[in-house]
Amino acid sequence: MQNILVSLNEATRTVNSGSNKVTLLDNINFNVEEGEFISLMGPSGSGKSTLLNCIGMLDNFTGGGYTFLGEPVHSMKEKNRSKLYKEYIGFVFQAYHLIDELTVYENIETPLLYKNVKSSERKAMVADMLDRFNIVGKKDLFPIQLSGGQQQLVGIARALIGQPKLILADEPTGNLNSKQSEEIMELFAQLNKEGVTIIQATHSESNAAYGSRIINLLDGKIV
């Protein structure tokens, strides 16, 4: 039996918008096993990003239980949570969110800096990653000098550099053309084969098809 990576039990998120209480996520129940590739689907506004952010610990559920690798995230202190998150989770965004002032090389290197990886080790790891994504020649360029697809490659490389167990990708191909999208999805499939667990949010049926399982959301509920 595979290890359970993420386990959501009646996970809920509500916010107060003015005097109204708005439920963004409504009693979500599902488990993610190690090695899965899950596609979250649903129309715009259905809560995909919210769910990814909560799983990624950028945001919190306001109710229910969330267990990550057997540890209860919902009752954890901020500090431990960020340790867990630094160790195991990598993020890929629709808008890439690279740091404009840093080169490709430096962008990829940054997570290692926050993990206090030694300089020599860092060099080797970043070099590996550049090699693997075929962007060695672009390592000294700044993000604005790259195409969207290339920027997303860097974004993924950066998410992977910390060797996370789980990659959360929020519409990673939303800003890309279909050819670029295909390349990125191929890359995800490849990574998944190598053992990385992936949860992606998408509206595209064809992208969703790369996944091993599809979860449909509507108005914050699994349908």
Next chain:
Amino acid sequence: MFKNYIKIALRNLWKNRTFTVLNVVGLTAAFGVAILLAMYAVFQLSFDRFHEHGDALYMVYSEDSTPNGVEANISKSEPFAAALKDEVAGVEKITRYVSTGVLLSQEDKQFGMSTAYVDPDFFNMFSFPIIKGDKTNPIASESSVVMTELATKRIFGDEEPIGQTVSILRDEQQVPFTVTAIVKDSPNTSSMGFDIVLNFKSQNEHAYARTIGRWDMENHEVYMQLAESVQPKQFEKSTTDFTQLHYKNEIDNAKRDGFQPNTDGLYRQLKLLPLADVRFANFNQGPVTVSRTMPYLVLGISTLILFIACVNFINMSIAKSAQRLREIGMRKTLGANKKQLFFQFWGESILVFLISIGLGILLAVFLLPYFQTLFKTQASLATLLNPSLLLVLILSVLLITLIAGGYPALLMSRLGTLQSLKGKLDVNGKNHLRNSLMVLQFGIAILLISGTLVLWDQVEFMRTKDLGFNKDQVIAFPLNGQLNDQQAIELLRNTLQDKPNIVSVTASNNILGLGKDGSRSTSVLGFEHQGRGVETHMVVVDADYIETLDLNIIEGRSFRKNLASDSLSVIINEAMAKQLNEDDILASQIDLDDAVYSVVGVIKDFNFQELDQNIAPMTLFALPNWNLRNAYVKVSSQNLEQAYTDVKAAWNTIEPNAEFQGSFLNENIDRTLRHERTMITMIGSGSILAIILSCIGLFAMSLLIVAQRKKEIGVRKIVGASVSAITILLTKDFLKLVVIAFLIASPIAWWAMHNWLQNYAYRIELNIWMFLGAGGIAVVIAMLTIAVKTIKAATSNPVESLRTE
């Protein structure tokens, strides 16, 4: 990690170069000026603090009850010092002290030397180390002279000075003195400046021999070293018997005349003034007050300027942080914690501060020579190089960077991850801070500007006030040559008599204003009149004094041309007449110990002292063969320069070896205002810098606001807003801040200036225009600053501004 921070910091600074430059320029100017001002203040405060026994050294003065209330008296009599040491416990060492100028000759060369006449204990009390010669008691003999290194160099060059003989002009004779020791040049923070030191008893007849054993002739200062076990207050108390014994007459008379006793109920009390306080003490207005307001004010200005520059930095950092939200959010998702983010942003601030401080130090070094000339100070950056002071400086720089750089860094590091990733920033709260800081900035600027305006008004008032004598046409100079004063005046009269541009020549033992030689003296005379004690300033004059100075006689007559026939006549001023309180003032006489003098005339009061004092009673004497000290020459009003040259030439032929130190009386008056002028220049340049810095901040804010509201401006224009409507929209928020600043600062400025003006007996009335003027200046400058950017934004093509969105 560190490298990464530096890298990103530099790139960020480069990317926002406009703001970086504005910040660095502002902070550099502020640090540069703050360093200079702090240096000046520290220099002033460190005066006379180099003496090893400094904490135990005091000037002895007394609080005397006089007709004008309690007055501080620092002059002591010949027997005083020795008697005090003998009769009161606690006097470790004591010395009398007179500072004056003498004419010293060596072979055929002559030198004007500033001289200290002291008792032998002097060198054991004060730290003026002897580097050569008799180190134990160099002025034991009355024919010994001690010289500074510098004076030795001037007189002897490289020759061996010890044992050499020089002669000093005394009572019209050349008296030989032997050089017994060389003393190190005194540090430039010494109030006691001298070229040579002589035994107190080596003074001329008039100053010393005549006064031996006389308790009523007070003509020098006394300094003492207090025994370690004794507290100054305790010592002051223990002198009561001494005072009762030696000043019995004075005390009885004061009681009889109903004078006001001092706060301890005593009519005469000895007091100790710590040496370091002497320079900051005011002896002219009642009991001694010690005030270090000036150096602290200067320190205050430097702090305010730094504050203004830091406010700019804080405001710009916070405003710019909106543009870095994504970076902040991203770093957080990549695993950065608050601490790491804080240190990153703080590090960037430190970088800016380090650059600015470095440049500021360079700026200070560059400006130093100008600063020294402008403020006539010897303060140098070395003043700040003392370990404890450096520590304070470094700590304050750290504190400034911690607050100015740390506060924005803290705000940024605290932002929520998702919120910042989305690029949303809740700015409402921060605008309050920004607005309050800007109000404070402009408030400070307005405070300083109005201070400058009021100060300037007061100084102009004092400079141009009719003082009651002719200050425009009269040249005064010290009789600093070899001839005795009467001979010198006689020769001067003869030489100048036929010159058409010379009106008259006279002399007196006092100087009006402050002469080029910087020396002044006053003599106050106390005597009994109709059974009451009265006091008057005593001025001894030569013929034509009243005519030369254009003083107005309101009763009686002036002195006769033949002055000898008036040797028992006096002319008094109105204040003195009032004090004598006679029905027929011209029939009255004043009875001094040596003779009875008749009042022959009354002159209108004129300001023979500075304008911080009311006109005191004064009596003019025409005593023969008196020590007259200063010549006064009235010249015709055409071509004053030529007249000055003529007088100078005449003096040079009469005294070829003496320097001509003449100046017009209005220059002398100007010289007395030096302190005020220094203050004006300091506060004035402070206020200019303050307003420039505030405007740099304002300019930066207007840049940011215009950038942020670009789209809004475009839309408004498309729906028909006019250029002026948009300019007003963008400008009014800032102008509101300046107006609030004005409303807050003006009453404070009013209060401060009102208090300051109380120092002057003659002062201007504060009026609302000085403050409105300061506020107006601030508003206009602020408006011009914002106008540059806002009008450009308001006139730009709206389509363009929308397209770039």
